Amino acid sequence: MVKFKYRARDKEGRLHTGVVDAERQEAAADQLRGMGYLPVLIEEQADSPSRGVDVLSLFKRxxxxxxxxxxxxxxxxxxxxxxxxxxxxxxxxxxxxxxxxxxxxxxxxxxxxxxxxxxxxxxxxxxxxxxxxxxxxxxxxxxxxxxxxxxxxxxxxxxEMETRSRIKAAVRYPLIVIGALCAAFAFLVSFVIPRFASLYAQSKTALPLPTRILIGINHVVQNYWFLIIPGIAFTAWILMWYLRTPGGRWRWDGIKLKLPVFGPLFQKTALSRFARVFSAMQKSGLSMLLTLDIVAETVENVVLARGVEE
CATH class of the missing domain: 1.20.81.30 (Type II secretion system (T2SS), domain F)
Known part of the structure; x- marks a missing residue:
């Protein structure tokens, strides 16, 4: 379909402008006449030169x-x-x-x-x-x-917005705790262990296994950081790509439902959304099959969506 800009007058002579979608100019004129307009000008709408390269539009929400x-x-x-x-x-x-x-x-x-x-x-x-x-x-x-x-x-x-805000509030504290633990471990490996590594080396005594593991991690981070950073970035990219595949999305959504703390939260949220949307669509007069088909997409979990479709 092609977009055509038009100028047309109605039966009272008033001028109207707009855009219609049609296969060709004659079809656009027929469409305007069907709307009760008398076409004055019909021309193909030129695409904006920046439309094909507007990268910022991908981030607009x-x-x-x-x-x-x-x-x-x-x-x-x-x-x-x-x-x-x-x-x-x-x-x-x-x-x-x-x-x-x-x-x-x-x-x-x-x-x-x-x-x-x-x-x-x-x-x-x-x-x-x-x-x-x-x-x-x-x-x-x-x-x-x-x-x-x-x-x-x-x-x-x-x-939906209220539910999402409650979920964010519920997971905020565990995420803060996990982040603090990761930051403390990184500080320990980067600054504390190097100060004691030389003392341990001079003592020439057998060190406990956890201490030897920390010293080994520090050695790897200090000497191979230029390989670790690209490796983490590449692994994250591979993981994100895999989660976008049907198989990866299926496995990840299944794992989310089985998580010790967050699993029941994800499941209750999805079921609440299912019941709420299903009720609204049925009150709107949509058929049962179309309602189930659309609701399956709103639960945002392919495992539960498969159950709805079945």
Missing amino acids: VKPQDLILFSRQLSTLISSGVPFIKSMTIIEKQMNSSPYFQQIIGDIRRDVESGTAFSVALEKHPKIFSRLYAGMIRAAETAGILDSILNRLALLAEH
Whole structure:
């Protein structure tokens, strides 16, 4: 599909501009006439020269708070009787805190103006709007309850954000303790052991095994650090690559569920998310099979997702 910029007039002679997706220029003109517009100008939209090399766009994210605000405001405006396009325009102008999200909202508004369904426009931005979000919006469009579903999505996002903050608070202390132990061990090996290694060497007495191990670690770190650092980086890269593979993700998610302290926490969090999302989607009118298919992706654990799919 190609994007075409257009200028067209409606039956009352008012000028409209926007972008439509079509295979060719004639199809774009037919699409505009089907919308009740008389095309004045249709031309292919030129891609931005920096679009293909915009590395910074890979790191741009939309905060959960901004997505919640977007859902709340759109729900309020629609329930108040404000037309959809005007509601999107108002929210776009007010989203000054996130220029990136403001641009995305503008793209969605233009897609809807060109005749694209709201849910389809959302699916073009999967990094921001999940399959759950787009699926519930699609059901809302069919049932005519868009304001209610948007409000429900905001509640889901708020609950999800609260759950994540509780998980972070629960694991913060163990992570601090582990980090302190690692820092103390590194300090011991780097600064304390070297001071006593020479004394131990002069005494010429048999040292305990733990002491000999620490001295050996210090020797390796002092003399082969230029190999250790690249080795750690390479191992971390290999591990991250493996965890992105289906087999690696399966094994890692299985290990997470069996961890002594964190395993039950991960499991309860996933099951809570499953129940909450399943209830919301069923109330939205989606079919059971589609609900289970989407909910399986929201538990964020492939082992539990396989159980849902079965």
